[in-house]
Amino acid sequence: MLTRRHALTLGAAALSLGMVGEGAAHEQGVAPPEAGLLPMEPRLVTLDAGVPAGEIHVVPDRFELYWTMPDAQAWLYKIRVGREGLYESGRFYVGAKKEWPSWTPTPDMIAREPEKYEQHKDGMEGGPNNPLGARALYLFQEGRGDTFLRIHGTNDPSTIGRAVSNGCAGLTNDHIRHLYDRVPLESTVFLYPKTNADTVTES
Secondary structure, three states, X not given: OEEHHHHHHHHHHHHHHOOOOOOOXXXXXXXXXXXXXXXXXXXXXXXXXOOOOOEEEEEHHHOEEEEEEOOOEEEEEEOEEEOOOOOOOEEEEEEEEEEOOOEOOOHHHHHHOHHHHXXXXXXXXXXXXXOOOOEEEEEEEOOOEEEEEEEXXXXXXXXXXOEEEXXXXXXXXXXXXXXXXXXOOOOEEEEOOOOOHHHEEOO
């Protein structure tokens, strides 16, 4: 969880990225989507201000993930995020990458919804029905190691644009394949705070 000081710092960074406010990121070669419609494919966008290349930026209130590139360019993906009380903001790095990863629900997930997760307490092999989908990026933090947060695929595109997960960021399986091949290990990941007050705590 970020302190308020960190949240303000990241909020300023989001503004400099051109990620906050309508029309901040300019799409290349495509018309902007109509209000309420999600783009069905990753979009190449130009950011309002240059940021370091090779970073992931997740903006939960817009259900958007950006993979930054040189010359203020970025790939934009529509995503789903963690539901109320389960989204965690902060700075992370990609500590592992896996294709068709196996999955085991955390003890907290089993405690919250035993009827849904107890049956999988011993884990599930990777495959089309696995909740992590086709690919997963594992988010780590310095001094903490594996956070159990992931950026991963889903075979349920109806969840994109919604806060429905147990904390992870989700893309369609096609989109996570597109992102996965571009993101090397150790890449920095920023999960920005939600605008509601319970996403930050006072330092």
